[in-house]
Amino acid sequence: MFIVDDILLAPARALFFIFQEIHKRVEEELYDEERIINQLRSLQTSLELGDITEEEYDRVEEKLMERLETARERNKVLSGEE
Numbered sequence: 385m386f387i388v389d390d391i392l393l394a395p396a397r398a399l400f401f402i403f404q405e406i407h408k409r410v411e412e413e414l415y416d417e418e419r420i421i422n423q424l425r426s427l428q429t430s431l432e433l434g435d436i437t438e439e440e441y442d443r444v445e446e447k448l449m450e451r452l453e454t455a456r457e458r459n460k461v462l463s464g465e466e
Contacts, residue, residue, distance in 0.1 A: 414451070415451075415454070415455040415458050415459060416455070417452060417455050417456060417459065420448055420452045420455060421452070423448055424445065424448050424449075424452070427441060427444055427445060427448065428441075
């Protein structure tokens, strides 16, 4: 009976594994401090070149700074520092 259960549940387990991997990679990208810092640099360059307005810069910078702070806090907790 366990073999039948394993066969029937295999697709669900595979799908669950795929979703776990996607979630893991999205979190890594979302909380990558270096990536966020590079986005801030790019934003600054866009402002200096006149590609965006001060208001757009302020709005996006605030969101990026919040993400950076969250990423630093999260990475600190994950590394075991307090």
